Amino acid sequence: MDPAALLSASHVELGFFEGFDDRVLELPEGHVRYRIGGSGPTMLLLHGHPQTSAMWHRMAGDLARDHTVICPDLRGYGKSWKPPTEADHSSMSKRAMASDLLALMDALDLWDFVIGAHDRGARVAHRLAADHPERVRALMTLDIAPTREMYRNTTAEFAADYWWWFWLIQPSPMPERLIGADPDWYWCKKCCTGSDGTPIFARQASTEYLDCWRDPGTIASACEDYRASWTIDIVHDDADEGKLSMPVHALWGANGAIERHFDCLSLWRERAETVTGRALPGGHYLAEEIPDAVLSEWRSFLERL
Numbered sequence: 115m116d117p118a119a120l121l122s123a124s125h126v127e128l129g130f131f132e133g134f135d136d137r138v139l140e141l142p143e144g145h146v147r148y149r150i151g152g153s154g155p156t157m158l159l160l161h162g163h164p165q166t167s168a169m170w171h172r173m174a175g176d177l178a179r180d181h182t183v184i185c186p187d188l189r190g191y192g193k194s195w196k197p198p199t200e201a202d203h204s205s206m207s208k209r210a211m212a213s214d215l216l217a218l219m220d221a222l223d224l225w226d227f228v229i230g231a232h233d234r235g236a237r238v239a240h241r242l243a244a245d246h247p248e249r250v251r252a253l254m255t256l257d258i259a260p261t262r263e264m265y266r267n268t269t270a271e272f273a274a275d276y277w278w279w280f281w282l283i284q285p286s287p288m289p290e291r292l293i294g295a296d297p298d299w300y301w302c303k304k305c306c307t308g309s310d311g312t313p314i315f316a317r318q319a320s321t322e323y324l325d326c327w328r329d330p331g332t333i334a335s336a337c338e339d340y341r342a343s344w345t346i347d348i349v350h351d352d353a354d355e356g357k358l359s360m361p362v363h364a365l366w367g368a369n370g371a372i373e374r375h376f377d378c379l380s381l382w383r384e385r386a387e388t389v390t391g392r393a394l395p396g397g398h399y400l401a402e403e404i405p406d407a408v409l410s411e412w413r414s415f416l417e418r419l
Contacts, residue, residue, distance in 0.1 A: 127316035130171050133178065134185075139218055144195025146214050148186035152178025156224045158215065159185045162233020162256075164301060164327050164336055166192030168319040169232065172405035177230075177412075184222070188235060189214045190335025192326045199286070199338050206338035207346045208241035215242060216249070225249065230412060232256040232401055234339060240358075240385070241350065247359050252419055254412055255391075256400050257366045259381040261343050262351040267376060275371040278304060282340035293333050301327045305399075314403045357387045363415040364391035365408065370398050390415065 134151035149167050157177055161169045167185035177183050187194040189211050197205035204210060215238070219227065228251050231239035236255040243250040258264075264272075273280055282289050293300045301324060306313065315323070326332055364382050366372040373393050382389045394411070396404040 160235025196331035
């Protein structure tokens with residue numbers, strides 16, 4: 115599906131982040147764009163690659179009924195700042211990405227919080243929870259297993275399914291130049307359809323995703339995100355002492371690569387003391403494909419805390 119067809123097939127979502135403010139926090143290094151709404155206990159929602167905080171639009175309103183919901187664009191993505199690259203890829207390490215989020219929560223005077231996170235955002239959340247367990251009350255992940263363990267258990271079949279894991283880590287500037295030649299085509303190749311082959315994104319979200327992905331700085335940052343994952347992030351993972359102490363609830367798509375290639379709960383139990391979860395009847399983009407099912411799982415999990 116090409117971008118024009120994607121936008122034509124996407125419907126306009128009523129109530130798109132209705133009641134949320136769209137704000138920017140200036141930090142010494144750069145700025146963080148975030149959406150905020152609701153009241154009550156704090157929930158931080160972190161998006162995946164190559165998306166933005168717009169991915170939470172089908173869940174944020176419901177969660178904001180009884181939570182203060184904060185949806186930032188991760189560093190390197192969306193409308194947040196794009197850091198300069200470093201030889202060791204440290205500017206897009208999950209530890210560095212998490213540092214922006216802690217600064218955001220500090221600026222909002224919010225000490226502890228629950229995290230709900232998808233894809234790359236869940237990898238940032240994992241590092242934040244490992245480094246600052248006193249701040250994270252619980253972690254809810256969508257369609258990932260831990261990074262170190264996924265690389266350890268890579269097979270040819272998984273590499274074929276998750277080709278971008280191995281494409282984006284190639285040395286600069288090869289992936290940046292080739293993706294930059296037609297960023298819309300790449301984005302649609304990676305993301306365009308749900309597990310049943312139909313478009314799943316609202317028009318407002320699709321428009322934001324494509325607009326942000328066209329920025330060469332975003333493409334460069336995304337490549338650095340993946341380069342960091344198989345280098346400096348693994349170093350940080352290997353240095354961890356002990357397991358995550360907060361409860362972890364892991365959900366993944368029954369029609370996706372995690373289900374086909376990994377024992378998701380077993381891998382999370384290598385990294386966390388208390389793990390629950392299951393596969394849901396969808397693909398990778400669960401928050402947009404089957405938001406009601408995710409909400410039901412999350413609310414049931416939170417009630418048990």
